[in-house]
Amino acid sequence: xSRNKVLLQVNSLKKYFHISRGFFGGDKTVLKAVDxxxxxxNRGETLGLVGESGCGKTTIGRTIIKLYEATAGSIVFxxxxxxxxxxxxxxxxxxxxxxxxxDPYASLNSRMTVGDIIGEPIDIHNIAKGQERKExxxxxxxxxxxxxxxxxxxxxxxxxxxxxxxxxARALAVQPEFIICDEPISALDVSIQAQVVNLLEDLQNDLxxxxxxIAHDLSMVKHISNRVGVMYLGKLAELTTSKELYxxxxxxYTKALLSAIPVPDPKTADSKQRIILEGDVxxxxxxxxxxxxxxxxxxxxxxxxxxxxxxxxxxxxxxVACHLVHKIN
Amino acid sequence: MKNILEVQNLxxxxxxxxxxxxxxxxxxxxxGVGEAIGIVGESGCGKSVTSLSxxxxxxxxxxxxxxxxxxxxxxxxKATEKEMQRIxxxxxxxxxxDPMTSLNPxxxxxxxxMEPLMRHxxxxxxxxxxxxIEMLRLVGIPSPxxxxxxxxxxxxxxxxxxxxxxxxxxxxxxxxxxxxxxxALDVTIxxxxxxxxxxxxxxxxxxxxxxxxxxxVVAEVCSRIIxxxxxxxxxxxxxxxxxxNPRHPYTWGLLKSIPHIEAEKKERLIPIDGxxxxxxxxxxxxxxxxxxxxxxxxxxxxxxxxxxxSPVHKAACWLLHYNAPKVExxx
Ligand SMILES: Nc1ncnc2c1ncn2[C@@H]1O[C@H](COP(=O)(O)OP(=O)(O)OP(=O)(O)O)[C@@H](O)[C@H]1O
Ligand SMILES: Nc1ncnc2c1ncn2[C@@H]1O[C@H](COP(=O)(O)OP(=O)(O)OP(=O)(O)O)[C@@H](O)[C@H]1O
Ligand code: SF4
Ligand code: SF4
Ligand SMILES: [Mg+2]
Ligand SMILES: [Mg+2]
Numbered sequence: 001x002s003r004n005k006v007l008l009q010v011n012s013l014k015k016y017f018h019i020s021r022g023f024f025g026g027d028k029t030v031l032k033a034v035d036x037x038x039x040x041x042n043r044g045e046t047l048g049l050v051g052e053s054g055c056g057k058t059t060i061g062r063t064i065i066k067l068y069e070a071t072a073g074s075i076v077f078x079x080x081x082x083x084x085x086x087x088x089x090x091x092x093x094x095x096x097x098x099x100x101x102x103d104p105y106a107s108l109n110s111r112m113t114v115g116d117i118i119g120e121p122i123d124i125h126n127i128a129k130g131q132e133r134k135e136x137x138x139x140x141x142x143x144x145x146x147x148x149x150x151x152x153x154x155x156x157x158x159x160x161x162x163x164x165x166x167x168x169a170r171a172l173a174v175q176p177e178f179i180i181c182d183e184p185i186s187a188l189d190v191s192i193q194a195q196v197v198n199l200l201e202d203l204q205n206d207l208x209x210x211x212x213x214i215a216h217d218l219s220m221v222k223h224i225s226n227r228v229g230v231m232y233l234g235k236l237a238e239l240t241t242s243k244e245l246y247x248x249x250x251x252x253y254t255k256a257l258l259s260a261i262p263v264p265d266p267k268t269a270d271s272k273q274r275i276i277l278e279g280d281v282x283x284x285x286x287x288x289x290x291x292x293x294x295x296x297x298x299x300x301x302x303x304x305x306x307x308x309x310x311x312x313x314x315x316x317x318x319x320v321a322c323h324l325v326h327k328i329n
Numbered sequence: 330m331k332n333i334l335e336v337q338n339l340x341x342x343x344x345x346x347x348x349x350x351x352x353x354x355x356x357x358x359x360x361g362v363g364e365a366i367g368i369v370g371e372s373g374c375g376k377s378v379t380s381l382s383x384x385x386x387x388x389x390x391x392x393x394x395x396x397x398x399x400x401x402x403x404x405x406x407k408a409t410e411k412e413m414q415r416i417x418x419x420x421x422x423x424x425x426x427d428p429m430t431s432l433n434p435x436x437x438x439x440x441x442x443m444e445p446l447m448r449h450x451x452x453x454x455x456x457x458x459x460x461x462i463e464m465l466r467l468v469g470i471p472s473p474x475x476x477x478x479x480x481x482x483x484x485x486x487x488x489x490x491x492x493x494x495x496x497x498x499x500x501x502x503x504x505x506x507x508x509x510x511x512x513a514l515d516v517t518i519x520x521x522x523x524x525x526x527x528x529x530x531x532x533x534x535x536x537x538x539x540x541x542x543x544x545x546v547v548a549e550v551c552s553r554i555i556x557x558x559x560x561x562x563x564x565x566x567x568x569x570x571x572x573x574n575p576r577h578p579y580t581w582g583l584l585k586s587i588p589h590i591e592a593e594k595k596e597r598l599i600p601i602d603g604x605x606x607x608x609x610x611x612x613x614x615x616x617x618x619x620x621x622x623x624x625x626x627x628x629x630x631x632x633x634x635x636x637x638x639s640p641v642h643k644a645a646c647w648l649l650h651y652n653a654p655k656v657e658x659x660x
Contacts, residue, residue: 017483019475019479030476044642050515051515052515052518053485053486053487053488053490053491053514053515053518054487055485055487058486059484063398069633101487105431121510145604146604147604147607149607152347153345153347153554155649157343157345157350158373159372159373161371161373161542162372163372183486186512188372188542190371190543190544190586190587191582191583191586191600191601192371192600192602193542193586194586194588194599195599195600195601197598198597198600203595209559216514216515216516217344217543218516218590219587219588219589219590220588222588222590223588223592223595223598234487246590256517257515257516257517260451260516260517260519260520261516261545261590262516262519262520262523262546262548262549263543263545263549264543264544264545264548264550264584264587265548265570265572266548266568266569266572266573268406269545269548269549272602276522277517281382282471283471283472283475284471284520285475286471286472297422317394329476
């Protein structure tokens with residue numbers, strides 16, 4: 001196996017959707033779900049991705065594993081440009097990359113038993129048969145905190161959190177190198193979250209896994225990630241190590257995000273100073289001139305409506321897309 | 330405070346091909362008028378089934394097998410389907426945990442919000458349309474006029490959740506049951522939605538049952554908290570009781586397992602080891618005993634009774650019995 005330090009490189013990735021209706025009638029629009037995003041993930045690293053609902057996180061994940069065709073830009077996995085590979089050419093990469101889906105309800109086939117859901121990728125990639133297959137499935141179920149007896153039941157018999165763990169077991173079944181975890185723990189309660197996060201960390205240590213970890217629970221993202229990217233409306237606003245991001249957020253949106261985290265402590269909750277954002281979230285269908293955050297940004301100046309701020313390395317390893325970053329920090 | 334809802338010894342089971350799953354095993358609680366309570370607890374402990382029971386939306390093979398649900402003077406367990414249809418989406422509304430299964434994939438978002446407004450509030454089509462767009466804007470969906478014409482699959486997870494919230498809030502219900510309403514949302518939008526819910530509570534005295542895994546969210550919104558485990562309530566009290574003076578070992582474990590954002594060094598999280606019991610064969614004694622580091626012999630054999638620690642704070646644990654050894658909450 002080749003040993004590139006960088007496992008995944010995403011270059012100027014764009015994904016646009018074409019929308020054709022308006023509620024009151026209307027014309028075609030382009031929805032820029034992901035608009036010029038670049039980042040890399042090193043082997044064995046966890047990159048966290050956070051941001052507003054609808055900012056394009058899931059779309060990035062789905063485009064990386066080629067569930068969506070990229071509109072522009074490229075995706076390089078372990079040195080190989082996979083952006084335009086055919087379905088058959090993709091097959092070996094499908095085994096190496098897995099995605100744990102956000103919606104634990106829609107993503108499991110309701111007519112299959114849990115055992116067969118987890119066994120399906122084992123069959124597709126010819127990993128094991130018979131007794132060995134059964135043992136792998138049971139081991140996976142135990143790994144994610146379910147019982148071996150659960151293998152014979154159906155997804156609808158499980159709670160949201162339990163279903164999410166079935167999805168994780170399924171992703172692990174083919175022993176992938178890279179896993180896109182799309183909100184893998186938001187449906188779980190905190191004690192199981194801790195189990196799953198410890199599990200993901202152990203797997204990473206044991207097997208050298210690489211993760212793209214999408215979530216909006218910032219405390220968990222901080223905990224699990226080496227670096228974190230903050231997205232806003234299809235673009236990266238800030239990207240740096242998780243420690244730096246929480247200690248010294250530089251982008252106004254990141255500052256607001258951090259201040260809005262609900263604290264599990266009534267006294268602090270009542271007294272905490274919050275940056276409450278005002279203004280509308282602009283639509284990805286009506287691209288805004290200049291900085292996309294300007295309608296809600298408390299610092300916005302003239303330049304912000306004129307030019308799009310580029311992601312720049314403001315300090316070593318700390319990237320920010322804001323014109324006024326030096327003035328406001 | 331008058332109660333809008335009184336749930337007494339509610340029991341709900343699923344009669345599956347492998348046996349009876351006792352999803353809710355005798356749950357009692359009240360919600361005052363204009364009060365917001367939180368329900369927290371392990372995944373699978375029966376939070377959603379409790380709320381579906383209140384809404385009488387259980388589907389086969391689920392069934393309420395005992396207890397009563399008194400809503401504004403009426404026992405919902407005995408209500409006819411016709412009465413329930415009038416209550417649902419009007420006096421009680423619910424934000425469901427899984428927006429995709431509760432939104433109809435073949436209707437536009439706009440039509441789905443308009444429908445109950447026309448049915449329950451007797452708005453005209455154009456009034457309902459205007460209201461739908463206003464509600465979408467209120468929950469932070471940009472370009473609501475365009476968005477309303479789209480179908481559920483064209484929305485991101487969090488946007489679907491906001492559509493559900495818009496639907497639930499548009500009828501100004503007496504009781505709002507919100508099942509994980511903000512899990513898919515970023516915290517700035519979450520803050521906005523929680524503000525919206527608090528406003529509803531203050532302006533029209535809506536009572537709220539908020540089900541969530543996020544202890545931060547309950548700390549901000551709820552004055553009282555119910556902690557469930559394996560189909561029963563193991564502890565309930567004011568939010569201060571639960572955060573500062575928790576008395577049940579499960580609540581201790583829950584509080585210990587949250588990561589702290591201020592943490593300087595990366596520390597390993599402390600989960601509660603083991604798994605919740607299989608509700609097909611719930612243990613005879615305390616359902617938490619297989620995972621409880623303080624478990625005693627009696628815990629295996631007999632279910633712990635509730636001990637009243639104050640008029641509103643109670644917990645079900647043998648450690649609270651006067652004969653039990655003194656145990657401190659570890660850190
Ligand atoms: N199949 C699709 N067709 C049309 N538009 C889509 C499609 N999938 C996503 N979108 C749009 O792309 C944008 C980004 O969606 P995406 O699901 O990537 O967001 P997200 O960041 O994952 O949000 P969330 O945190 O709510 O899951 C949204 O505006 C969404 O409506
Ligand atoms: N249709 C069903 N058939 C059999 N068992 C079911 C069914 N629906 C739910 N259950 C069981 O009932 C129990 C309670 O489920 P419920 O959905 O209420 O959990 P929850 O507390 O809401 O969990 P989560 O936090 O994961 O949403 C679970 O153990 C689940 O397996
Ligand atoms: S570029 Fe301007 S509007 Fe955008 S974040 Fe910076 S200050 Fe705010
Ligand atoms: S009753 Fe016993 S097993 Fe249950 S929580 Fe208390 S000490 Fe633990
Ligand atoms: Mg998403
Ligand atoms: Mg639930």
